[in-house]
Amino acid sequence: MKKNLYTADASAVGGRSGHVRSATGAIDMEMSVPEGLGGKKGATNPEELFAAGYASCFQQALLVTALKAGDTLDKESTVKCSVTLFQEGDAFGLSAILDVDLKKFDEEKTIAMVRQAHQICPYSVGTRGNMEVELRVLGKPLPVAAEENLGVAEHK
Template identity: 35%
Template sequence: MTTAPRTLYTGKVHVAGGREGVARSADGRLDIRLSTPGGPGTGTNPEQLLAAGWSACFEGAIAIAAKQMKLALPEAPAIDAEIDLNVDDDGYGLAARLNVVLPGLPRDMAQAIVEAAHRTCPYSKALAGNIDIAINIV
């Protein structure tokens, strides 16, 4: 029998003006201008926000995976996330690369941790099978 999910947190953000607008969270912690990627605006864009959110969550999933495997993580893990906004005959789509830095860990250990993190990270689970994803250990 599967237990119904229990909501741990709900992020609430109001966006007005689309890619040339503003985004504000209900709690006031997020208040940013938005602008089209590569355009003249000074704001961020949805692709950068996805890269930031996913990589932060993925780094947390890495820490959980390492703890479950009883492995010590290096002091300076990092992720360089890249989100591509693509267009083809079917319209717009996304692709992603997470370039994971786990200095001091043997490659096979790093790979095992990253694979476990990808299976458990909520962002990874939501995006897997929906966009092209490459996760690289660098």
């Protein structure tokens, strides 16, 4: 049974060269096309915001995974998320790479935890079947089985 836990609200004016603001006011910033594509320095873009959200959310999924196993994460553990904007024909899309360093766990345990986190992270669930997401541990790509990337409706 679905149980709504939280709803975030934000608005944008002016698209990629405009302004975004969250209903709480915690986000209130200028937007720009990425600097490498001719945008202005010092402004953010949708891909940066998505990468920050995904990295944070995936880190939380790892914390939950560790807690369920009776473990804790090292305070210096990191999740780096790289989001790529690409063009394919007339359409645009996104892909992401999540690179995890849990510091205190061996590679086998880290890989298992990353796979578990990928199953429960809301960003991973929301993007599954819709965009390519590559998982890495200390820069090393993890093989991902096709069923791990199925959308929620396809997985049932």
